[in-house]
Amino acid sequence: MTMGHAAQAGGHDHDAGAAGHGGDPGRRSRVAVMGSGSWGTAFANVVADAGTADVVMWGRRPEVVESIRVRHENPDYFPGLALNPALTATSEPAVALAGADVIVIAVPSQSLRANLAQWKPHVPPGAVVVSLMKGIELGTCLRMSEVIAEVLELPPEQVAVVSGPNLAREIAERQPATAVVACTHEPTAVHLQHICKSAYFRPYTNTDVIGAELGGAVKNVIALAVGVAVGMGFGDNAKASLITRGLAETVRLAVSLGADEHTLAGLAGMGDLVATCSSPLSRNRTFGERLGSGMTLDEVIAETRQTAEGVKSSESILALAQRHGVDMPITAAVVGMMHHDLSPAEALLAFMSRTAKPERYGV
Ligand SMILES: NC(=O)C1=CN([C@@H]2O[C@H](COP(=O)(O)OP(=O)(O)OC[C@H]3O[C@@H](n4cnc5c(N)ncnc54)[C@H](O)[C@@H]3O)[C@@H](O)[C@H]2O)C=CC1
Ligand SMILES: O=C(CO)COP(=O)(O)O
Numbered sequence: 001m002t003m004g005h006a007a008q009a010g011g012h013d014h015d016a017g018a019a020g021h022g023g024d025p026g027r028r029s030r031v032a033v034m035g036s037g038s039w040g041t042a043f044a045n046v047v048a049d050a051g052t053a054d055v056v057m058w059g060r061r062p063e064v065v066e067s068i069r070v071r072h073e074n075p076d077y078f079p080g081l082a083l084n085p086a087l088t089a090t091s092e093p094a095v096a097l098a099g100a101d102v103i104v105i106a107v108p109s110q111s112l113r114a115n116l117a118q119w120k121p122h123v124p125p126g127a128v129v130v131s132l133m134k135g136i137e138l139g140t141c142l143r144m145s146e147v148i149a150e151v152l153e154l155p156p157e158q159v160a161v162v163s164g165p166n167l168a169r170e171i172a173e174r175q176p177a178t179a180v181v182a183c184t185h186e187p188t189a190v191h192l193q194h195i196c197k198s199a200y201f202r203p204y205t206n207t208d209v210i211g212a213e214l215g216g217a218v219k220n221v222i223a224l225a226v227g228v229a230v231g232m233g234f235g236d237n238a239k240a241s242l243i244t245r246g247l248a249e250t251v252r253l254a255v256s257l258g259a260d261e262h263t264l265a266g267l268a269g270m271g272d273l274v275a276t277c278s279s280p281l282s283r284n285r286t287f288g289e290r291l292g293s294g295m296t297l298d299e300v301i302a303e304t305r306q307t308a309e310g311v312k313s314s315e316s317i318l319a320l321a322q323r324h325g326v327d328m329p330i331t332a333a334v335v336g337m338m339h340h341d342l343s344p345a346e347a348l349l350a351f352m353s354r355t356a357k358p359e360r361y362g363v
Contacts, residue, residue: 029053029195032100034119036064036089038168038306039132040106041074043196045172047104048084050198057089058096065089078172097122102130102195104162108307109135109144116151123152128188130160130181134216135309136316141323143213157185160192161209163216164267165275167282171201178202180268182212204267211263214254218317219273220284220310221334222246226277227288228337228344242330243277248360249328253317256324283308291337292344311338329354 029052033044036059048055059065067075068089072082090096097103097119107115112133123129129152131144142150145159164179171177181196181203183189189205196203206212222242229238250273251264263269276282287308290300314334321328333351336342342350 027101029102029191030100031055031102031104031195032096033057033104033106034093034096034115035059035106035132036061036068036074037106038077038172039166040104041068041077041083042166042168042172043104043106043132043162044087045083046198046201047196048087049174050196050201053102053195055084055087056096056100057087058093059089059091062091065091078169081172083172093119094122097124097127100124100127102128102192104130104132105144105148106132109133109309110138110312112144112147113137113151116148120152126158128158128160128183128192129154130162130192131213132162133309134163134213134220135313136217136320138312138316141316141320143210143217145209145213156209157183157188159183159209160188161212161216162192162196162203163212163272164203165271167275167279169281174200176200176202178204178267178271180204180206180212180263180266182206182209182263182268184209206263206266206268208260208263210257211254211259211261212268214257214259215250215264215269216272217309217313218246218250218253218331219269219276220308221314221317221331222250222273222310223276223282223284224288224308224310224314224334224338225330227282227285227290228292228347229288230285231289231292231294232344232348239277243273246277246330247273249321249326249330253321253324253326253328256326257320284310287311297338310334314338 031047031053033040036057044055044057047053064076067073072085129148133144137147145161149159160183162179162181166177166179181189181192184207186207193203193205226239226242251261254264255261283306287300287304318331318335333347337347
């Protein structure tokens with residue numbers, strides 16, 4: 001299903017128009033979307049379709065930027081798909097960031113810190129920075145919003161997260177979807193909700209940033225495990241078991257880090273987990289499926305063009321869990337397969353031969 005631009009443009013609320021942090025209630029927002037891969041492009045298009053803000057994208061490759069600007073198309077990620085003609089693009093970070101009151105970031109998680117260091121001199125004071133990323137930094141075990149706050153020296157009310165069941169291709173095709181906009185400062189979340197709410201994209205606010213981010217990061221790891229099971233030829237019982245026990249270990253970690261467990265029962269937790277683990281569009285699930293079907297890790301890596309965040313983040317998530325004394329057996333099995341030459345068959349054996357337990361423990 002692809003809806004025309006006229007159909008989406010009217011979908012925004014007028015009751016949520018209060019400006020966010022440092023904003024001027026009467027002024028139209030300027031949104032910079034940093035990253036023109038799959039999700040950066042699809043989300044920039046959502047904001048342009050919502051119609052309440054001017055949107056400029058930043059991308060590294062001049063030819064992609066030129067195509068977005070002139071032909072309203074991102075040929076690398078969504079060939080043939082018409083982007084909103086109001087979307088503009090640049091390959092100069094300083095140009096994208098100039099005058100932005102909202103900065104949305106969609107680069108691979110492990111490159112975020114280096115990108116922020118380059119962008120920092122151009123970030124306007126008072127801008128709200130929104131993470132679309134679903135990863136945990138290697139080494140520091142920090143969530144993306146924590147990396148943003150640390151490098152840009154921003155208070156929590158200027159840092160937000162958008163997460164949920166948001167497979168980029170479906171959203172680029174303007175299929176209906178929901179999401180969570182999380183910020184500890186609720187008026188900021190409401191402002192961002194206003195900026196990205198359209199006829200096909202329905203964001204809900206939440207003040208639980210920790211839960212929203214951990215839900216998004218851990219589901220990538222569980223999707224790798226589900227993919228492996230699918231690749232090994234297993235059916236829906238195995239998938240449902242991994243999704244459900246994956247949610248259990250996500251909740252254990254998130255709650256021990258201060259999240260509200262209701263967030264993990266919501267769109268950024270269960271919603272995203274179900275979408276990602278069920279969809280052939282998921283890069284993480286596809287990565288796992290290739291490994292489970294007998295390809296070597298090197299072969300899978302060579303075939304994977306886009307970011308499968310769970311591969312690297314599985315290590316930082318397991319380190320975080322160990323630091324907090326949280327048991328995450330599926331994550332441990334994924335780390336074994338991704339980083340320690342554990343075969344899918346060995347990982348399955350390790351998981352199934354764990355000591356018997358009550359369903360609910362350690363929360
Ligand atoms: N694609 C999806 O459906 C969704 C992705 N996400 C998250 O969004 C984040 C970005 O993912 P995608 O856009 O899907 O990835 P992608 O692989 O499609 O695009 C990543 C973009 O970052 C650029 N890039 C790569 N290395 C870079 C570096 N060192 N510095 C600056 N830019 C660099 C690439 O050229 C590309 O434009 C990830 O954390 C992912 O988990 C979240 C929701 C949905
Ligand atoms: O986060 C996503 C959907 O919400 C996209 O998942 P993948 O990164 O596995 O494609």
